[in-house]
Amino acid sequence: MSSSKRQMSIGMNILGFGAHSAAWREAEAPAGALTDLDYFSHIARVSERGTLDAIFLADGPALAGDVSRQPSGRLEPTVLLTAIALATQHIGVIATASSTFNDPYNLARRLASVDHLSGGRAAWNVVTTYNDAAAQNFGQAGSALHAERYGRAEEFVEVVQKLWDSWEDDAIVGDAARGVFADPAKVHTIDHVGQHFSVRGPLNVSRSPQGRPVIVQAGSSEGGKTLGSRYADAIFTTQTTLADGLAFYQEMKNRARAWGRNPEHLKIMPGLSTVIGSTEAEAQARFDRLNAYLGESTLAQQIAFRIGIPLDELDLDAELPWQRIGPVSEFKGSHGFLEAQLNLARREKLSVRELSRRILVGHRLIVGTPEQVADSLEQWFLAGAADGFNIMPDMFPSGVEVFVDEVVPLLRKRGVFRHEYAGSTLRDHLGLPHPRSQYERTNQAVSA
Helix, strand or coil, X not given: CCCCCCCCEEEEECCCCCCCCCHHHHCCCCHHHHHCHHHHHHHHHHHXXXXXXXXXXXXXXXXXXXXXXXXXXXXXXXXXXXXXXXXXXXXXXXXXXXXXXXCHHHHHHHHHHHHHHHCCCXXXXXXXXXXXXXXXXXXXXXXXXXXXXXXXXXXXXXXXXXXXXXECCCCXXXXXXXXXXXXXXXXXXXXXXXXXXXXXXXXXXXXXXXXXXXXXXXXXXXXXXXXXXXXXXXXXXXXXXXXXXXXXXXXXXXXXXXXXXXXXXXXXXXXXXXEECCCHHHHHHHHHHHHHHHCHHHHHHHHHHHHCCCHHHCCCCCECCHHHCCCHHHCCCCXXXXXXXXXXXXXXXXXXXXXXCCEECCEEEEEECHHHHHHHHHXXXXXXXXXXXXXXXXXXXXXXXXXXXXXXXXXXXXXXXXXXCCCCCHHXXXXXXXXXXXXHHHHHXXXX
């Protein structure tokens, strides 16, 4: 048994009915669950029972997929997570919102509001959204190029942070006797004028309990790594092998250091999809049952879609056609997901058929027992490939229940995960400091 004073962080990613696209066919939850607060609240409460750091909601502002064959539609994350925060006491709530199809002021206000209403448990997962269907919902013919999206995203995050900092921590005086509500010297316009945005400020919401909500970034492209290392408090990443995880972890810590940041204040959290059974055979049978709903061609089609090659041009029992796969940097979709998939296939010389059973939603997959899942989490954590993990069970609610009831106790016994919450905010859970307002820092520097 190993022990460590350092504790891993764990988030629970609620991907519809589960990470496996056929999870809904098992009917663990009714078809209307994706618009049912009780469904999400149950998952959150189970996660909180396991003292997990946060629940996480992905998002996309377009109706995607074949609605006749797979669940479609999702509630707006900040609205849903506000309700979930009021149904829980400790667990953090992480909402995905696109910097491509939002406005900095409105988004800063929404997230600061969630942080207030949750008592300091809110986070924003920054994405840039490459989907053409989403772009067409916002008056555009198609999605912008990768570099353009990330150029806008960097300035977007900069503006949001300025707005969250526009009220200093002690700006509210609340002196009823003197009739002084707030100190105007501690409420600042931001007067931002940039390439993409012109925002005067200040925000019309006072500084939130965490100082500012946690910023999460999920992208492993060059643009994503630049954005994440400079601004993010946590990075959700996609590495599928330990070697790649170690390399990414060190690179991002070094990048954070180069920006003048304390690298300990940037948490690296790879995604992990889980299919758990009491025995390895039971887990495999569960996985096989889910795969059978899709069939061989649909499983392979997922691979074909990610690499951009028609399915009828792939040999399922051969390796990927490496000579036809161009540079990841030229791919329009997620660079991180593609690179993780390609690295796994290349390292292990997987056929297309084998690869289709090794990846769920672009992330590393473990099909096995609670002990095997705990072993893997502990190995990556102690090796220095992760500060924590973003867990994506195959099905809900059974996937979160078995993780909390069977995997979490093993991690606690090994000394790498908490037994109880030590603080009240998401920053407390992640071991992150309370950030001072940049205007407070500026004023202190001038007075010094």
